Amino acid sequence: MDELTPRQSEILAWIRARMAEDSLPPTRAELMRAFAFRSPNAAESHLRVLARKGYILLQSGTARGIRLCASEEEEIGLPLIGRVAAGQPMLAEEFREGQLPVDPKLFSPGADYLLRVQGMSMRDAGILDGDILAVRHEASLTPPDGQMVVARVNGEVTVKRWKRDGNQVWLLPENPDFSPISVDLQRDSLTIEGVVVGLLRIGGKL
Amino acid sequence: MDELTPRQSEILAWIRARMAEDSLPPTRAELMRAFAFRSPNAAESHLRVLARKGYILLQSGTARGIRLCASEEEEIGLPLIGRVAAGQPMLAEEFREGQLPVDPKLFSPGADYLLRVQGMSMRDAGILDGDILAVRHEASLTPPDGQMVVARVNGEVTVKRWKRDGNQVWLLPENPDFSPISVDLQRDSLTIEGVVVGLLRIGGKL
């Protein structure tokens, strides 16, 4: 699929927006009005280019015969992240286990991605090994105490309950077999990757 | 919303199918061809009726200006069932807490409804009070031992692990504070309302 010029992406974006909004592809004239062209042919030639580059399909001889090509995987639902290597960014392509058809708005506040749980450190909160957490991206270091967060301590990703007292942060497991993690904000590197907004368990051992 | 005649529903169904299929509303001429009308006016007047009865909206003066009206609650997702009174059917309207936008195919095998969990009898299986179970309707009395089922014993609905030995059925909790329920198929009334295929936890105490 060829690259688009800035102008071309602008036009493609508008077409997508219009179709999402009222589910009716635009005519050349409507495109022309939207971009203040003074000739319908400006719209026509842009559509030709978009079609040639494979972003849209034009049905000749039919009114509004524009259809979007499956935009290289529709990306519905949320990405499911598996084990994240230390120090690597969360959403890197290589940690993606897949994509699940989950409505982000099912959770409140909305979820941004799904994370596969490893280990039993949150067992007593009803979160088992292999469970899937819905996570909302949220980097502020001031979640309410008791909030379940996805945190990164010295590069390592972990899910725990948050508790902070000044520069002292505790990441609390929910399983007596595990010990709380103590973090000194001035000495250790800690970032929050998000807050847990939901849980999903599918297949496996129910 | 007025009732439709058989012919009118047929036509509405076709329009819906067409729009689902290629996301482009039909023209009068296309409708005419599809139903072998010999006059475009047959299509026109049907559209008028559908619009008058509130099933579609016609944008006058625009090609393919047909849009479907939100079909009296789209019923997307799955119904969420709350506390079911003893002896009452599961899916009765009065036990419905709502509808959640969950894709049935997210689970395997697919889910038919969602059920709000009450109590802590399955705590050690990571199922807490208030959790939501995805359930597949399945009435056979021969699920594999260890399968988590939604069962009804003498009218009362409960979620437990299934274990059967001849006429002796055990419904096992996953919490030492609770006792297994013993059921004799010849003396007690037992039906299976479904098998648990997934778990969802949103909001509340995460």
Add this chain to the structure above:
DNA sequence: AGTGAGACTGTATAAAAATATAGTCGTTGC
């Protein structure tokens, strides 16, 4: 027996939409 709605046929016609042709004006690449 008469009326009205539903489901059409048949014929037009104006408006909407697609699309061709001929250019202009900048950039970019060789």
Add this chain to the structure above:
DNA sequence: GCAACGACTATATTTTTATACAGTCTCACT
């Protein structure tokens, strides 16, 4: 320096579409 391309203007010319008007036929009412 010039060809190629992107991004247009300007003007036509078909096709497609929407839509009006005038009927026909059937069936359910009342």
